[in-house]
Amino acid sequence: MKINFYKYEGTGNDFIIIDNRNPVFDISQKLISNLCDRRFGIGADGLILLNYHEKYDFEMKYFNADGKEGTMCGNGGRCIIAFAKHIGIIKNKTEFSTIDGKHSGEIIENRNKTSIVRLLMNDVDNIEIHNGNYFMNTGSPHYIKFVNDIDNYDVIGEGKKLRHQTIFDKNGTNVDFVEIKNNKLYVRTYERGVENETLSCGTGVTASAVAASFKIPGQESFEIITKGGNLKVSFKNIQNKFSDIRLEGPVTFVFKGEI
DSSP states (O other): OOOEEEEEEETTEEEEEEEOSSOOOOOOHHHHHHHHOTTTSSOOSEEEEEEOOSSSSOEEEEEETTSSBOSOOHHHHHHHHHHHHHTTSOSSEEEEEETTEEEEEEEEEEETTEEEEEEEEOOBOOOEEETTEEEEESSSEEEEEEOSOGGGOOHHHHHHHHHTOTTSOTTOOEEEEEEEETTEEEEEEEETTTTEEESOOHHHHHHHHHHHHHHSTTOOEEEEEETTEEEEEEEEEETTEEEEEEEEEEEEEEEEEEO
């Protein structure tokens, strides 16, 4: 069987996306892991299936690079919106289903192969503080640590240590390292499932912005710089209950191919 795939990236966070409305893809952890392998496969941080949904425009099913089904992926959510427009099932606005419920989003600017895509994230109102660091779920669990000299920080070494801390459930957590400079956030993320640093993480920068609001009270919008590019996160904060959380940034169609 031949299956068409599309490669998209959102600030360096890259995904294999497959139109699976008429199911063509046999889900196999080994197959997905092989396809995401950067030496022996296509290469990606994860694989996304666009499935049919009877109520919404589509369903997003996300798998990490290790082949296991993942939790919500913010940059993946932005990429699948651009893909859904590309294949003609939406115009510029959409509502779709994911593992953590309904999400809405929109394409706010088109630039040839690159679009600016905004995704509405779920509300956050349960934030834990451990040793001065922050833990929350923004669709995926994130542990946020504020650091100095982030460019030279040992993200992989420290991320591996923190990722399996016993305060989290058996699946562990993603770990974000954040430095605040001139009210902008510089973020680097160690992602579980990828088990490495990724160039960007949508749920991670969202969690980082929420955590940063405790450091800069009253600020409800942050510019965020990652290794893969710049993002923006805005929200409403009422007594540390965060709503109307919006993740915005570029999405680029890289290439298509055939499996």
